[in-house]
Amino acid sequence: MLKKVYEILLNRFGPQGWWPVYSKNKKYEICIGAILTQNTAWNNVEKALSNLRKDNLLEPKEILRISEKKLKRLIKPAGFFNQKAKRIKRFTKFFLDNPDPTREELLAIKGIGPETADSILLYAFNKPEFVIDAYTKRIFSRFGLIKTQKYSKIKLLFEKRIKKDVKIYKEYHALIVKLAKEYCRKKPICERCPLKNICKKTESSH
Ligand code: SF4
Structure with a gap:
């Protein structure tokens, strides 16, 4: 399921080009x-x-x-x-x-x-470490994939299910941020969310 979410988000939003840097170092x-x-x-x-x-x-x-x-x-x-x-x-x-x-x-x-x-x-440093933030916790709790708020447990879940690939880990985190800002806000806009057909929160309505 985590792989499927990644594919849907990448398909909808495209590569995010995160992290933006402008100086030499x-x-x-x-x-x-x-x-x-x-x-x-x-x-x-x-x-x-x-x-x-x-x-x-x-x-x-x-x-x-x-x-x-x-x-x-x-x-x-x-x-x-x-x-x-x-x-x-x-x-x-x-x-x-x-x-x-x-x-x-x-x-x-x-x-x-x-x-x-x-x-x-x-x-x-381009090391395959999955980043968990408040957005990740919010989205995947609503989505029904995590029942804990513990950083290490959520990180382990992602790292077990998603291939250890720096490019994918960077992109996935950026896409999560994008989803949280556009749709899975504090007050979610589920009707237009790309995950609405597979999200637990909207399960009762489809
Ligand atoms: S369907 Fe709603 S709750 Fe589920 S991820 Fe999208 S915005 Fe969040």
């Missing part, structure tokens, strides 16, 4: 985006990234060079800027010392949880 920009997007919407992250980009600061050495105060000011649009500035500084030191980090190493950094670690591994 793509890997680093993705990592910083993954930290900035914690508890906030992507359009706020874009504003923060654009502030950093304007000053050519999306480089690890530059981020370590500027003061925490300045960093806070630049990333303010992404919210929780006090915490996030500390996280970014801490992560950046780690990034410079660890060119090929493991999941365990990332999770050991204060402020990096499983979702951030998996986003970094998948999108920046």
Whole structure:
């Protein structure tokens, strides 16, 4: 079923081209985006990234060079800027010392949880780690495929059923985000959803 969902979504929405990167240091920009997007919407992250980009600061050495105060000011649009500035500084030191980090190493950094670690591994380091976010939990609970909200269990389910392929994992996550934004919103628009014929939530109506 998870494979079928992927095919339907890809067919409806097409490739999403996620993660968007604009600076030279793509890997680093993705990592910083993954930290900035914690508890906030992507359009706020874009504003923060654009502030950093304007000053050519999306480089690890530059981020370590500027003061925490300045960093806070630049990333303010992404919210929780006090915490996030500390996280970014801490992560950046780690990034410079660890060119090929493991999941365990990332999770050991204060402020990096499983979702951030998996986003970094998948999108920046091209490792086949499936990313689970609030959208994934919402859609697949409604859909009737998951009964737990536990990150590790949901991740395992996807990784068991979907071939470990970086390209597919990247695309699948992006398609989930797209579906959640377009149809499976807080208040779902089931009538127009591409999954309506196979979703448990609409089962009674067809
Ligand atoms: S049919 Fe409704 S509940 Fe099911 S995935 Fe689509 S929008 Fe969400």
